[in-house]
């Protein structure tokens with residue numbers, strides 16, 4: 312109920328558009344729009360009030376506009392029953408939405424060079440990030456990839472918000488053939504990047520973090536974990552994260568993330584409880600008090 | 609006319625019967641962004657253990673028709689951090705804490721109860737008995753009434769006499785009423801029912817279990833009729849024992865259903881995930897509904913379904 316926290320709204324759908332393989336829904340949600348910072352997401356109820364689909368679906372916020380007091384847009388591809396229901400929404404339908412959720416992308420204090428890397432629908436949150444970085448005088452370069460050409464999102468806007476945009480498809484149907492981490496080294500060198508931001512599937516985030524590491528660049532990654540609540544109360548979305556104190560904790564992707572420092576994510580151990588994580592089986596508190604629980608960073 | 613919403617769980621009075629279910633309200637802080645926690649009858653905490661606990665590998669959940677399977681593994685910071693950080697916070701916000709405890713042996717549960725009693729401010733201690741008992745080949749404490757009774761007895765003996773102790777039971781046991789009676793004989797002041805029901809889903813793409821551990825606990829509206837039946841049977845067998853009823857509560861009408869079956873208080877669990885302001889909405893719906901029926905005191909509703917047809921209600 313604080314002013315900066317998330318809110319729950321019944322928001323009218325303004326427009327539903329098709330953009331290549333994606334659907335874009337814009338809703339009127341002034342309270343969410345005014346609180347939004349890039350990297351945050353929405354949790355959208357699907358299937359109607361009496362639906363058997365109990366859980367909300369998380370979607371990155373792709374765009375926020377001042378129209379009608381504030382609108383919010385998200386992009387999605389149809390993956391299952393929830394997203395197919397969403398794809399059938401029409402303007403003036405009401406959506407039950409909670410947002411903005413999660414820890415946003417931290418922005419650099421100084422005008423530095425930033426490369427933003429997105430895979431599939433993970434490109435969506437990079438556009439408001441690019442705008443926020445530009446407002447701070449940062450240089451922005453984009454590397455956007457997907458399996459096929461129609462899944463590379465925002466290819467038209469990309470050239471507008473970024474100095475350069477490199478497109479990558481696995482089948483080579485658009486731009487460079489391969490994975491986003493392939494051209495990343497070259498982009499980092501050519502644009503003299505200082506920071507890397509990334510959003511997409513876990514293996515992609517791992518490859519991007521490893522590449523940035525080679526250039527000793529810090530990385531901010533936004534992870535996609537399955538979420539039951541999105542608000543931090545169920546503990547279903549955890550990822551092993553190394554804290555400032557060097558201790559690994561099972562951190563919640565929805566409130567401690569979805570944005571984490573790449574080098575703090577134990578990519579090799581995602582899906583497991585690392586043996587040395589705080590509270591892992593056999594784990595023992597250190598006599599010096601190390602391991603007292605604190606939020607992971 | 610507005611109704612008197614107060615109810616009693618043993619020695620403790622709650623302002624209204626609606627509370628959160630253990631493990632479904634975070635520390636209270638997360639939910640407080642959507643619900644005024646001081647307004648709720650009580651806030652049940654995630655089951656707290658002696659040591660910090662990392663929980664189970666992921667994926668930890670899968671959506672199922674009108675419900676979900678979960679296998680969280682009691683991830684939590686342990687009693688020290690709970691007493692230092694979470695309990696004071698709940699109390700500072702005017703929350704009424706029902707503190708759920710979990711352990712691997714009767715002495716562990718007893719130690720937790722002792723620490724909570726000393727801390728002060730705890731309204732109810734709820735014993736989560738759906739925990740593996742290493743001394744019983746890892747079967748849950750609920751799987752053997754004698755083991756469950758041993759834990760209840762240990763907790764009751766180490767808890768301040770002003771704090772009621774509730775035993776929380778899972779529905780999928782051989783003899784629920786036998787288990788409930790064993791807990792009451794071991795001096796449980798009340799029963800919480802139900803915990804999640806063991807279930808499984810197979811991922812259609814990988815043909816592997818959808819939840820990492822294979823087994824998950826089923827919760828949500830899908831289990832409500834099972835939960836209502838459990839409450840009904842326990843009430844019939846033990847009419848003087850207060851019950852905190854739960855399992856799939858989604859609306860104010862569901863609260864009435866549980867109360868009629870025999871619950872004195874009713875907890876909202878999984879639905880908080882789907883609708884973070886659910887508790888406030890359900891309380892509002894419940895208030896409107898009892899006022900509309902002209903119920904003077906909601907405590908009169910408890911066990912209404914057990915009365916002969918035609919018996920008057922409220923007024």
Ligand SMILES: Cc1cc2nc3c(=O)[nH]c(=O)nc-3n(C[C@H](O)[C@H](O)[C@H](O)COP(=O)(O)OP(=O)(O)OC[C@H]3O[C@@H](n4cnc5c(N)ncnc54)[C@H](O)[C@@H]3O)c2cc1C
Pocket residue numbers: 352366367368369370371372385386387388389390391392393394395432433435436534535536537538569671
């Ligand atoms: C923080 C975050 C941001 C996201 N942003 C976007 C976005 O901008 N655009 C987009 O297209 N997709 C995004 N996703 C993925 C999106 O949430 C899923 O595609 C969607 O939940 C699928 O729902 P469904 O009912 O159609 O699929 P089903 O497979 O039927 O869903 C069943 C269950 O699995 C969960 N689930 C399925 N796929 C995923 C997934 N990839 N990630 C997390 N949970 C999943 C669902 O939420 C649901 O609980 C995001 C996920 C997260 C965690």
Ligand SMILES: Cc1cc2nc3c(=O)[nH]c(=O)nc-3n(C[C@H](O)[C@H](O)[C@H](O)COP(=O)(O)O)c2cc1C
Pocket residue numbers: 545629630631632653654655678680682708736776802803804826827828829831854855856857875876877878879
């Ligand atoms: C994600 C999740 C975590 C839970 N954690 C606990 C817990 O820590 N202790 C406990 O006694 N019950 C726990 N439960 C069980 C609930 O308190 C409740 O008994 C059960 O889910 C049925 O109610 P519901 O259908 O309203 O969720 C948990 C349930 C879920 C879904």
Ligand code: FES
Pocket residue numbers: 537538539540541542543544545546547548563564565566
């Ligand atoms: S999704 Fe529930 S805690 Fe993150």
